[in-house]
Amino acid sequence: xxxxxxxxxxxxxxxxxxxxxxxxxxxxxxxxxxxxxxxxxxxxxxxxxxxxxxxxxxxxxxxxxxxxxxxxxxxxxxxxxxxxxxxxxxxxxxxxxxxxxxxxxxxxxxxxxxxxxxxxxxxxxxxxxxxxxxxxxxxxxxxxxxxxxxxxxxxxxxxxxxxxxxxxxxxxxxxxxxxxxxxxxxxxxxxxxxxxxxxxxxxxxx
Amino acid sequence: xxxxxxxxxxxxxxxxxxxxxxxxxxxxxxxxxxxxxxxxxxxxxxxxxxxxxxxxxxxxxxxxxxxxxxxxxxxxxxxxxxxxxxxxxxxxxxxxxxxxxxxxxxxxxxxxxxxxxxxxxxxxxxxxxxxxxxxxxxxxxxxxxxxxxxxxxxxxxxxxxxxxxxxxxxxxxxxxxxxxxxxxxxxxxxxxxxxxxxxxxxxxxx
DNA sequence: GTATGTGAAGTAATTCACAGCT
DNA sequence: AGCTGTGAATTACTTCACATAC
Numbered sequence: 356x357x358x359x360x361x362x363x364x365x366x367x368x369x370x371x372x373x374x375x376x377x378x379x380x381x382x383x384x385x386x387x388x389x390x391x392x393x394x395x396x397x398x399x400x401x402x403x404x405x406x407x408x409x410x411x412x413x414x415x416x417x418x419x420x421x422x423x424x425x426x427x428x429x430x431x432x433x434x435x436x437x438x439x440x441x442x443x444x445x446x447x448x449x450x451x452x453x454x455x456x457x458x459x460x461x462x463x464x465x466x467x468x469x470x471x472x473x474x475x476x477x478x479x480x481x482x483x484x485x486x487x488x489x490x491x492x493x494x495x496x497x498x499x500x501x502x503x504x505x506x507x508x509x510x511x512x513x514x515x516x517x518x519x520x521x522x523x524x525x526x527x528x529x530x531x532x533x534x535x536x537x538x539x540x541x542x543x544x545x546x547x548x549x550x551x552x553x554x555x556x557x558x559x560x561x
Numbered sequence: 562x563x564x565x566x567x568x569x570x571x572x573x574x575x576x577x578x579x580x581x582x583x584x585x586x587x588x589x590x591x592x593x594x595x596x597x598x599x600x601x602x603x604x605x606x607x608x609x610x611x612x613x614x615x616x617x618x619x620x621x622x623x624x625x626x627x628x629x630x631x632x633x634x635x636x637x638x639x640x641x642x643x644x645x646x647x648x649x650x651x652x653x654x655x656x657x658x659x660x661x662x663x664x665x666x667x668x669x670x671x672x673x674x675x676x677x678x679x680x681x682x683x684x685x686x687x688x689x690x691x692x693x694x695x696x697x698x699x700x701x702x703x704x705x706x707x708x709x710x711x712x713x714x715x716x717x718x719x720x721x722x723x724x725x726x727x728x729x730x731x732x733x734x735x736x737x738x739x740x741x742x743x744x745x746x747x748x749x750x751x752x753x754x755x756x757x758x759x760x761x762x763x764x765x766x767x
Numbered sequence: 768g769t770a771t772g773t774g775a776a777g778t779a780a781t782t783c784a785c786a787g788c789t
Numbered sequence: 790a791g792c793t794g795t796g797a798a799t800t801a802c803t804t805c806a807c808a809t810a811c
Contacts, residue, residue: 363780365763369756373738387792395740396749399792400782407794415788415793438762451657456714457738457755502761508662526765528758532579532663534601543602544761546752549663550575552734555708555750556644557571559732569802593770605770606804613772621771621810772809782799788792 360431364405368428370395371402375425387418433462439500441524442468443515444507445475445485448530452506453480465504467494488518495522502526509533566637570611574634576601577608581631593624639668645706647730648674649721650713651681651691654736658712659686671710673700694724701728708732715739 374394378386388406392399406412406424409431413419442449445468452458453465459481469488470476476487486494503519505512505527512531519527520537529535532547580600584592594612598605612618612630615637619625648655651674658664659671665687675694676682682693692700709725711718711733718737725733725743732748735741738755 361779362760362764366756366760369759369763370740373753373756374740377739389792393742398782401780403793404781404795411794413793416791417789418792432763433759434766435762438758440758447657447660451653452754454653455754457753461755463755463758501765502758526761528761533583534576534580536599542761542764544757546757547579547663548658548661548752549667549669550572550579551750551752552644552646552669552708553575553639554568554572555732555734555748556641557575557638558568558748559707560640567801595770604804607802609771610773610803617772619771622769623811624770768811770810773807774805775807776805777803779802780800783797785795785797787794789790 360408364408365432367395367397367401367405368409368432370397371405372425372428372432375421375428378421379425383421385418386421386424388413390418436462438463438502439498440465440502440504440528441491441495441498441500441522442483442504442506443470443488443491443519444505444511445470445472445480446506446508449504449506450480452504452530453483466498466500467491488515491518492522495524500524502528504528504530505535506530566614570614571638573601573603573607573611574615574638576603577611578631578634578638581627581634584627585631589627591624592627592630594619596624642668644669644708645704646671646708646710646734647697647701647704647706647728648689648710648712649676649694649697649725650711650717651676651678651686652712652714655710655712656686658710658736659689672704672706673697694721697724698728701730706730708734710734710736711741712736 374391388399388402391402409427412424412427440463442452442465453468458465465483468483468485469491470485471488475485478485501524503524505515507515509531512533513535516535516537526542528544530546532549580597594605594608597608615633618630618633646669648658648671659674664671671689674689674691675697676691677694681691684691707730709730711721713721715737718739719741722741722743734750736752738753
């Protein structure tokens with residue numbers, strides 16, 4: 356019943372969860388794979404295949420119960436209520452991340468921020484303290500933080516990545532437009548706006 | 562010689578270009594697929610396979626000329642010098658995008674911003690004018706803008722998507738944590754921070 | 768000897784086609 | 790009839806193994 360679940364399926368499952376949360380909020384009780392397909396852009400077969408990896412949960416002729424499906428997907432995909440993160444670099448983007456409303460109300464909690472600008476250190480944004488970056492390993496080790504967010508200029512991204520590693524974190528979201536080199540037991544997600552835009556542009560051209 | 566180039570190859574090519582630009586800047590003349598592999602995290606075979614889609618450009622025993630390879634990849638992947646975009650929603654994230662240094666100096670030019678907050682309309686951020694959002698179709702049609710960036714709260718993302726479509730744009734980068742429904746000739750790239758974080762977290766757990 | 772380039776083999780992901788349920 | 794669930798077929802992607810070039 357519980358088969359090996361691929362990364363792609365998990366990524367789509369997170370989107371199904373997001374969509375189901377919207378449906379639950381608007382009091383929808385049932386939804387079909389076809390409707391989810393229209394809402395998410397994936398094919399209906401793909402969605403059924405994905406969901407079937409988590410067990411038989413739908414009813415033929417009827418569809419899926421929104422609440423039940425959401426809970427099942429969440430149960431498999433997210434074992435914790437909250438994911439704790441630390442932000443490195445409180446510039447324009449870093450500040451926007453600290454204020455990001457999706458985090459504020461959701462599962463992802465940023466509980467410490469680091470910068471090297473003395474004007475910022477000691478301040479707070481959205482209730483998150485900003486500390487000196489060289490205190491990061493010490494401070495982080497006292498917390499449950501698991502993820503580091505790198506939002507510093509690209510000249511500094513590697514040295515900050517090294518600090519993240521020293522701090523014992525297991526995952527990095529790297530917003531800097533530069534690849535970082537880390538031990539391979541540490542998982543990295545790169546979000547490079549320029550590359551996202553250019554790859555979209557390539558898709559448009561063809 | 563020029564074979565069908567897959568989306569995945571193009572996405573990696575953009576990363577190779579980014580890496581090569583760094584090498585060129587630091588005056589590196591040659592680079593091997595193995596070195597690129599270490600720098601980007603892909604395998605060396607993968608990199609050679611990708612590059613071979615663009616022709617025979619390397620020299621056995623020597624490697625690739627950084628400048629030449631960059632130019633070849635750029636030539637195939639990006640036919641224009643600049644990509645023009647419009648931003649919708651000048652909140653925390655939107656402002657950070659307007660100030661994003663990678664855009665300022667690079668190929669992506671945001672040349673108009675739209676918001677419905679009267680306090681923002683008429684102002685400028687980083688030399689970009691902020692207009693009333695309902696003037697968007699008219700203003701955009703006078704420009705070469707091809708891409709719309711949605712950075713509004715999720716309650717409004719669909720109505721803004723509709724305006725983007727009305728404006729005749731062909732691509733959307735959607736930063737709002739909600740799927741938008743658009744005609745299928747319009748290409749959408751979703752960047753949902755929450756989903757990126759959660760999917761990283763799933764990877765860490767396994 | 769060392770690095771590129773590539774056909775062939777092997778994996779993974781998607782779509783098809785249809786059985787089964789209510 | 791209408792929707793889920795899934796083996797089978799297809800397609801796409803990656804890795805292997807080695808020929809080729811200097």
